[in-house]
Amino acid sequence: MPPDLSADGHRIDALLRVSIGLTAALAAAFLLALAWVVHRARQRARTAAPEAAAPPAVAVALGVAVLVFAVIDLTLAARSHRAALGPPPPDALRVEVLAQQWAWRFRYAGPDEVFGTADDVTTLNDLRLPVGRAVALEVRSLDVAHGLFLPLLRSRADAYPGRTARTWLRPAREGRTELACSVLCGAAHYQMRAEVTVLSNEQYTHWMNGLSDDQRRRAAAGEAPPPGAWAWGP
Amino acid sequence: MHPDDRRTALRTLSLAGLGAALGGLLSLLLRWQLSFPGRPIPLLGPLLFPDHRGAVPAASYPALFTLHGTVMIFFAVTPALSALALIRLPPLVGRERPAHPALHRAALGLFALGLALLLAGLHARFGAPAFGWTAAPPLSTARSPGAGATLWLLAVACSALATLLGSFDVLATIVGAPKLAWSRLPLSAWGHLFAATLNALFLPILLGALALLFSDRHLGTALFTAPSQPGGDALVYQHLFWIFGHPEVYILILPVWGAVSDALARAADRPPALRRAVVAAMAAVTLLSGLVYGHHLLTAGLSPLLAQGFMTLTLLISLPSAAFVASWIATLHGASLGPDAPASYSLAAVVLFVLGGLTGIPLALVTTDRFLHDSAFVVGHFHLVMAATILLGLFAMLHEALGRLGLRAPSIPVARLHAWATALGALGVFIPMLRLGLGGAPRRLYDPDLYRYLHPLLAWQRVATVAAALLFTAQLAWLVAWWRGRR
Numbered sequence: 001m002p003p004d005l006s007a008d009g010h011r012i013d014a015l016l017r018v019s020i021g022l023t024a025a026l027a028a029a030f031l032l033a034l035a036w037v038v039h040r041a042r043q044r045a046r047t048a049a050p051e052a053a054a055p056p057a058v059a060v061a062l063g064v065a066v067l068v069f070a071v072i073d074l075t076l077a078a079r080s081h082r083a084a085l086g087p088p089p090p091d092a093l094r095v096e097v098l099a100q101q102w103a104w105r106f107r108y109a110g111p112d113e114v115f116g117t118a119d120d121v122t123t124l125n126d127l128r129l130p131v132g133r134a135v136a137l138e139v140r141s142l143d144v145a146h147g148l149f150l151p152l153l154r155s156r157a158d159a160y161p162g163r164t165a166r167t168w169l170r171p172a173r174e175g176r177t178e179l180a181c182s183v184l185c186g187a188a189h190y191q192m193r194a195e196v197t198v199l200s201n202e203q204y205t206h207w208m209n210g211l212s213d214d215q216r217r218r219a220a221a222g223e224a225p226p227p228g229a230w231a232w233g234p
Numbered sequence: 235m236h237p238d239d240r241r242t243a244l245r246t247l248s249l250a251g252l253g254a255a256l257g258g259l260l261s262l263l264l265r266w267q268l269s270f271p272g273r274p275i276p277l278l279g280p281l282l283f284p285d286h287r288g289a290v291p292a293a294s295y296p297a298l299f300t301l302h303g304t305v306m307i308f309f310a311v312t313p314a315l316s317a318l319a320l321i322r323l324p325p326l327v328g329r330e331r332p333a334h335p336a337l338h339r340a341a342l343g344l345f346a347l348g349l350a351l352l353l354a355g356l357h358a359r360f361g362a363p364a365f366g367w368t369a370a371p372p373l374s375t376a377r378s379p380g381a382g383a384t385l386w387l388l389a390v391a392c393s394a395l396a397t398l399l400g401s402f403d404v405l406a407t408i409v410g411a412p413k414l415a416w417s418r419l420p421l422s423a424w425g426h427l428f429a430a431t432l433n434a435l436f437l438p439i440l441l442g443a444l445a446l447l448f449s450d451r452h453l454g455t456a457l458f459t460a461p462s463q464p465g466g467d468a469l470v471y472q473h474l475f476w477i478f479g480h481p482e483v484y485i486l487i488l489p490v491w492g493a494v495s496d497a498l499a500r501a502a503d504r505p506p507a508l509r510r511a512v513v514a515a516m517a518a519v520t521l522l523s524g525l526v527y528g529h530h531l532l533t534a535g536l537s538p539l540l541a542q543g544f545m546t547l548t549l550l551i552s553l554p555s556a557a558f559v560a561s562w563i564a565t566l567h568g569a570s571l572g573p574d575a576p577a578s579y580s581l582a583a584v585v586l587f588v589l590g591g592l593t594g595i596p597l598a599l600v601t602t603d604r605f606l607h608d609s610a611f612v613v614g615h616f617h618l619v620m621a622a623t624i625l626l627g628l629f630a631m632l633h634e635a636l637g638r639l640g641l642r643a644p645s646i647p648v649a650r651l652h653a654w655a656t657a658l659g660a661l662g663v664f665i666p667m668l669r670l671g672l673g674g675a676p677r678r679l680y681d682p683d684l685y686r687y688l689h690p691l692l693a694w695q696r697v698a699t700v701a702a703a704l705l706f707t708a709q710l711a712w713l714v715a716w717w718r719g720r721r
């Protein structure tokens with residue numbers, strides 16, 4: 001798995017390791033049993049040794065195999081349930097994401113953290129987040145289905161047009177990473193990528209205040225808004 | 235075999251072979267692009283893409299994998315199974331001919347018409363269909379102008395109708411067989427029976443979904459589009475499609491399970507172990523197949539309760555699957571197994587099925603699916619089952635079917651070599667895909683080089699490509715060996 005920059009990704013990674021490990025162990029058990037049985041059967045054919053009668057416990061072995069899987073299934077399902085993220089904390093930083101062929105627009109509520117006010121900020125293919133704080137993402141699409149996928153932050157939400165997809169995450173480490181579109185959305189789907197930067201709280205506040213002032217000044221001067229800075233519906 | 239049935243079966247098999255060759259060739263183009271992004275394809279490149287120095291153009295890439303998936307499912311595996319049912323089924327139920335051979339003849343015509351429409355769509359104005367084999371709207375409707383997408387809809391509808399007709403014949407042949415003893419019905423016949431039942435239940439849903447797409451494209455409706463207009467919802471199509479799409483996996487593999495059981499038993503010269511448990515397991519899978527489709531939508535915002543339910547039901551598929559493998563091992567336990575071509579194909583199929591089935595577990599879990607959904611892991615998983623296991627199972631069936639068609643099958647050493655080369659090739663292609671998915675590689679990405687975090691994984695793409703070349707070569711070698719000794 002790629003490095004994990006999030007505070008909660010270890011839940012996914014731990015269960016992934018367990019389930020992959022179990023998959024490998026069960027596959028090895030089945031394949032070794034098969035290899036052994038086939039090896040003996042081939043030997044018998046070569047040496048014309050008499051066949052052994054099928055052991056009477058075959059039905060029991062089948063029952064055990066099915067039972068083992070039932071236990072594993074329910075254990076994994078329970079673990080998956082326990083590892084579920086639940087709803088985001090109420091003080092999470094909210095970011096609205098608008099997906100379209102083939103770009104990502106991010107809208108922040110600005111320094112006052114209230115959407116729909118003059119200090120709102122929008123960016124194009126550039127998502128910056130403060131470290132340590134929960135971030136709730138609401139994703140919408142303007143045209144076709146898109147998939148918001150943040151591999152190093154272990155987060156994903158598929159956005160269908162007309163619906164709002166939600167996910168949340170908590171960056172634990174500063175650094176730069178990438179956001180990919182994971183649902184086929186047309187010819188340039190593969191280019192639908194955004195830079196993701198996890199900043200320290202000071203850096204984030206500095207960037208946010210600067211960008212907010214700048215976008216407000218341009219709007220006041222009647223200048224055309226920078227790419228991505230337009231109002232979108234509720 | 236009646237000469238009419240023989241002709242229908244041979245022609246349907248040839249069509250499936252043509253489809254498989256085309257689909258295989260397309261997969262090599264895709265593999266090349268993924269491991270050498272933007273570089274000219276050797277030999278074929280200048281012929282196919284003269285305007286792009288022989289490299290796959292970005293805009294063509296989605297069209298290539300759309301055609302690959304569509305051809306492989308609807309015009310290779312599906313017609314092959316239809317033909318093999320026509321060949322194998324009558325003797326299994328003690329009949330001279332199927333109940334309604336005309337249905338299989340009509341099916342052949344529809345398969346051929348469908349394939350022709352699909353290929354015609356490649357040359358349509360505004361380009362070939364490029365929305366993946368699932369044809370999700372609005373990408374497949376409002377955002378796919380031109381006749382290509384419409385021809386794709388009609389092509390898939392032809393294949394679905396053809397499959398339905400063949401399935402009706404299968405059902406009538408089994409259920410209407412005089413002197414039919416259910417307790418002695420071979421597992422191969424059970425496999426075809428359950429698959430035909432699923433076809434009869436779920437293909438109409440696919441046809442309905444296609445009709446609604448057609449309506450959105452040409453009749454001015456906005457059932458699956460238009461976020462600004464209330465009523466339309468693209469997610470509804472996802473439900474409709476996967477209600478069919480998930481059973482489709484079992485439609486294709488149930489006959490293989492039956493054939494593998496019978497082939498191993500015949501080679502071991504004893505009845506299949508735990509025969510009734512295997513029939514019960516097949517019935518359980520048939521039932522469950524319609525109840526698990528929601529795992530395709532785990533990241534689409536299902537309610538948590540619904541997601542948990544689909545997860546648990548999906549995991550339960552592992553119980554009957556374990557029963558199959560246990561039965562195959564028990565059949566061979568203590569037996570004597572000489573060289574036998576269908577048994578070799580079956581054993582290779584079992585190996586691939588064990589890996590393919592078990593890799594479904596991390597995908598079924600809601601939590602880990604958050605990371606693995608729509609990744610290369612998914613592609614590796616379903617190809618292990620739907621491409622590798624089914625291909626080997628088809629060869630196990632074909633090897634015997636050739637005899638009934640009056641054609642000679644390749645020798646046992648050739649078949650064994652082919653079976654294990656195919657298995658090895660498939661492992662070499664699809665295990666790297668699992669690894670890529672664990673590294674976070676999304677599927678359907680034209681140029682993975684654009685992402686920094688994917689750079690360390692390029693070597694795995696190349697391993698898969700080399701193995702794909704081996705896999706393809708092994709099939710060509712089989713074809714040559716068969717052709718030279720066919721009579």
Ligand SMILES: [Cu+2]
Pocket residue numbers: 099100102145146147181182183184185189192
């Ligand atoms: Cu997209």
